Amino acid sequence: MKDVAVIGIGKTAFGAFPTQTLRSLALEAIGNALTDANVSPHAVEAFYLGNFAGPSFTGQNHLAPYIGQAAGFGPIPCTRFEDACASSGSAFYHAWQAVRAGLHDVVVVAGVEKMTSQNTGRVTEILAGAGDMDGEGLAGGTFPALFGMIAQRHMHQFGTTREQLAAVSVKNHANGAKNPLAHMRKNITVEQALAGKMIADPLTVYDCSLISDGAAAVVLVPVDQVGRFNERWARILSVAQTSDQVALDRKADITAFPSVRQAGLRAYQAAGIGPENIDFAELHDCFTIAEIVASEDLGFVAKGEGGPFAASGATALGGTLPINASGGLKSKGHPVGATGVGQICDLVQQIRGDAGERQVQRNRIGLAQNLGGSGGTCVVSILGAPDVR
């Protein structure tokens, strides 16, 4: 198998963009990534698109060739990958597999979602489709409710506090305020977070990620060919995709995500490292409790210690393990299908030292965790600087 490099990244701003379409957002991100990589559209051999619910939000389906042909690609395989909120994480996993196996040399992976403007009144219902619509969904268990239950149980079992949840939100808002492409660039205080409108007890509006439009794209090539392209590349150390029950009520323990643990273990093993080697991470904070649980499932701290870890400042920009230096889904925004590839762009920006005000100090090895639904899918990716082996 070959080593694989990310040689180009491109993102749109995340936010609510009434004059943009799903396709125009995707084309902007792809164009930026191709320019960054110094790759012509004609050189692209396969196109991997992550999108969760474009047909439900906009009516348009058959999205991969619809976008790929407008991007100027040739008659190449153009495929859409769907795995709920981990859709573009899954597209990234399959693209990496193809390049490392020698099936393709130059591929583009993009993620996109257009959640505002059309069908916005149905957004909660459309998102609920990532859960079990014949079970929890039928009972009104939308995602804020499901993650509210996860938070309640975590508080009950481990003494996690609302202040610790708020600490995640405050940190991610502080980071997002430094990110020019973030959806909600404003600092908040713990007091504000605690006083936020209650959505699903104990989660207030400040514990919930945003409904956003946006797109992200990356260009992958084998490391042995990086010389032809952008020399400011990052090395993919490993990618792991796993699955688990989609319905929360099928899980033995709702305070942990087996899919995240498995993906973490596989990614660490394939990269030949452990959680102690990770310098910084982008975790899937669809809700603040999700970041806390992920920090436990990925072995950054022991089970139950994610709350105190978040409140200690260790995960802040200047801490020992910065988490969501980008602002995370909470502040950067969460255009569902774009989130996985967006995280990869964030890792590469940090590894290149291009993250400006939100640059982390130790930036040699970064981890991204992209969660689908309440853990039915997880993709964990570990990237490193070119000289990390």
Next chain:
Amino acid sequence: MKDVAVIGIGKTAFGAFPTQTLRSLALEAIGNALTDANVSPHAVEAFYLGNFAGPSFTGQNHLAPYIGQAAGFGPIPCTRFEDACASSGSAFYHAWQAVRAGLHDVVVVAGVEKMTSQNTGRVTEILAGAGDMDGEGLAGGTFPALFGMIAQRHMHQFGTTREQLAAVSVKNHANGAKNPLAHMRKNITVEQALAGKMIADPLTVYDCSLISDGAAAVVLVPVDQVGRFNERWARILSVAQTSDQVALDRKADITAFPSVRQAGLRAYQAAGIGPENIDFAELHDCFTIAEIVASEDLGFVAKGEGGPFAASGATALGGTLPINASGGLKSKGHPVGATGVGQICDLVQQIRGDAGERQVQRNRIGLAQNLGGSGGTCVVSILGAPDVR
């Protein structure tokens, strides 16, 4: 790269099944394929699901782990592939790539669609999402209209007749009447077909494929491991996936599909054969004209000769090149996401000599062509008997 075998096939009947769900259909097909292959769910290393519009038809999204976990798979990668009507053709392509590259040894590919029962009133609108909703779709150009225009132009340019279109329909109904799993098992006459209710001139209801529920699944392993499983396997000689403009109005010539030509050329080249070596074929007859055009694009006859070819009897069960011995989308049914893998099951059944009343005589090399929309995607697969190299 390794040679890859199909060691198990499983299908549901295609039809309207009010008491079945999208998931129950998929599970039935997967269970049949695993039993046929003699493979335990725990042995499966990755799950590839083709589905076009499950979320729009049923509200349920995140379909790959939703089905995969219920099938008893472990925490493996479970991914949904969407490429309109070629969704499960695309899933098959990616699964074949992964096995031939040595990334996985035992994988399941399934396709499913549940088109009746829920949201049935919106079926034409949901299907139109496979075209350009900002262009042709906005102008009312649903698929019967688009293929009606293709037929009109083909008649104008090459003298193709309504009788030749009807010949495709009569043949496919005759074949489907012999298929116990077909949706519409009835023989029709050319006179009946010509007198059918006009849908989009010149296409009558007898020129249009069916709105069906159904699922299909296959199990793939490297040929060097077939000894562990079912010995009645078929060899995958090649699979090619291509893309082209999604909007019909972006095509220079609407009487041909460049994506089909390209996929055919690539598949022939990779298999080291030509159209003259194909013994029988399953072509994507979403409309009768599509079978005629595909028989030209794949080189079975010269451009413009598809109509006379169909009317000559050459493509009938006892003809020189039987096409759609299964009954095709016209009579077997067209549960969109299931169609691609369903065609693969049909090829394997013929290669095994298990097709009963509809068994073709020359059955060593079969070709399946799965079209997305009006040619935005095409997947061509060529399968052979174990001793074909």
